[in-house]
């Protein structure tokens with residue numbers, strides 16, 4: 001098997017998403033650190049891997065991919081027989097999981113990602129958080145989480161009965177938001193809260209977090 005390579009930063013939510021899948025699958029991979037502070041993601045060498053100059057980029061032999069959710073889906077399909085099954089063989093069940101993967105990407109992440117920036121990354125980079133933006137984003141994310149609360153009162157996981165890609169895709173932004181005032185949005189919704197506790201306790205996720213400390 002070719003060496004799988006992830007190019008990125010262990011602090012990038014999109015790179016963390018890909019690494020989480022690799023650990024769930026128990027696959028060996030090389031993590032190639034990209035020095036984003038130095039602008040390495042805009043270098044000619046990196047642009048050859050991702051013309052948008054964003055991490056992560058991924059290689060499986062001759063196959064080169066970017067866009068974290070496309071990468072996770074490739075890994076889950078290509079290595080379906082390894083580790084945790086993150087997709088459903090049944091096409092109708094998979095369609096439901098796909099709905100919730102789309103929900104994460106298009107309903108949840110736009111607000112969650114901006115909140116991570118306001119509440120976590122701005123503080124990390126010595127920038128000033130905008131309280132009006134936080135209030136607006138928390139209101140918008142809360143409305144999305146009301147839909148999650150209803151879904152999770154009927155289904156243990158977003159995509160169905162088992163943990164899968166639809167759940168996993170949330171882990172990176174959850175990780176940052178749980179360390180901020182936005183935690184209350186998750187804690188105040190009982191089914192969402194139980195789901196968060198469950199999916200953040202996965203051993204594979206602990207390995208992703210450990211990469212930030214090494």
Ligand SMILES: N[C@@H](CCC(=O)N[C@@H](CS)C(=O)NCC(=O)O)C(=O)O
Pocket residue numbers: 012013014015041053054055056066067068069
């Ligand atoms: N939709 C892309 C988003 C990738 C992305 O936004 N990466 C961020 C880090 S999490 C990045 O490289 N930002 C630097 C930039 O946009 O210049 C994916 O999921 O892979």
